[in-house]
Amino acid sequence: MTTEDVLAGPVPEVGADPLTIAGETFTSRLIMGTGGAPSLELLERAVRASGTELVTVALRRVEASAGGALVDVLERCGVRLLPNTAGCMTAREAVRTARLAREAFGTSWVKLEVIGDDRTLLPDPVELVDAAEQLVAEGFTVLAYTSDDPILGRRLADAGCAAVMPLGSPIGSGLGIRNPHNIALLREIVPVPVVLDAGIGTASDAALAMELGCDAVLLATAVTRAREPERMARAMRSAVEAGRLAHGAGRIPRRWHAEASTQFEGRPDL
Amino acid sequence: MEVTLNGVPTEVTDGTTIAALVATRAEGHSRIAVARNGEVVPRGAWTDTRVAPGDELEMLVAVAGG
Numbered sequence: 001m002t003t004e005d006v007l008a009g010p011v012p013e014v015g016a017d018p019l020t021i022a023g024e025t026f027t028s029r030l031i032m033g034t035g036g037a038p039s040l041e042l043l044e045r046a047v048r049a050s051g052t053e054l055v056t057v058a059l060r061r062v063e064a065s066a067g068g069a070l071v072d073v074l075e076r077c078g079v080r081l082l083p084n085t086a087g088c089m090t091a092r093e094a095v096r097t098a099r100l101a102r103e104a105f106g107t108s109w110v111k112l113e114v115i116g117d118d119r120t121l122l123p124d125p126v127e128l129v130d131a132a133e134q135l136v137a138e139g140f141t142v143l144a145y146t147s148d149d150p151i152l153g154r155r156l157a158d159a160g161c162a163a164v165m166p167l168g169s170p171i172g173s174g175l176g177i178r179n180p181h182n183i184a185l186l187r188e189i190v191p192v193p194v195v196l197d198a199g200i201g202t203a204s205d206a207a208l209a210m211e212l213g214c215d216a217v218l219l220a221t222a223v224t225r226a227r228e229p230e231r232m233a234r235a236m237r238s239a240v241e242a243g244r245l246a247h248g249a250g251r252i253p254r255r256w257h258a259e260a261s262t263q264f265e266g267r268p269d270l
Numbered sequence: 271m272e273v274t275l276n277g278v279p280t281e282v283t284d285g286t287t288i289a290a291l292v293a294t295r296a297e298g299h300s301r302i303a304v305a306r307n308g309e310v311v312p313r314g315a316w317t318d319t320r321v322a323p324g325d326e327l328e329m330l331v332a333v334a335g336g
Contacts, residue, residue: 034335056336057335060330062329062330070334086335100328171336172336221336
């Protein structure tokens, strides 16, 4: 791109660069999980401050639930619900949970999560691909939570997933993006939107995800368990926007030595 | 007769429908899903579906989650 091309183009406005998943368009590139908030009031304030348009919810036995207020709050925020299959450890469980979620929430979108054990909460790749194939065949729009393995990401896209959602590090760990190279590589070879999901600890992690080329960031506990969830939600919103802009702007190459930005010629003898 | 509701052996009267169970157990919830022996019972079938002895029922609602 020449200087003339750049000058001729518009200055990008945040929001003029929508995210599209399975034909649905979102202005915000931040997806919020709802788990971990100390109260519904704080959750509502965080969701509003984040600017998100898509939030995840889960299904549990009725006795374990406090009441119907959660969905009311989220509907009041005007966000779209993305049911998940959290806690499922087999393809069979995940497929059944997705079917129940479709019935309960009236959406065929599902965040597919199939974990290998409850200590690491890391995805079980074999069960995950199996579940993804079954759900796609049943007409679901599958957003698959996965490890940061680029080849597995491609297999999930090949299976028909609408988005591939690699972890930065284990769920709730706040360890950030442990293997940025894998995330960039995965983004390169996966032909559907890539959403960095899990491991975000603070705003710079979210910005890095976007700088690496991710199309969106999904986070929950980084906001809901922050000392001030609403303030952190606002920070994440800015970070995602900044990272996206920086990615589009094209960062300078890293150099071993300094490179002066002020010319040497014309220095006076003093 | 006895059914298992959300993992707990539960006594219900003969002829109880899914709709009746939902009305008593999930009052105040707007998003509800019911599985009977692992299969979804669609909302439209709740009124006509009577539980049978030994049925394994799961009644699920929305909760916060990542």
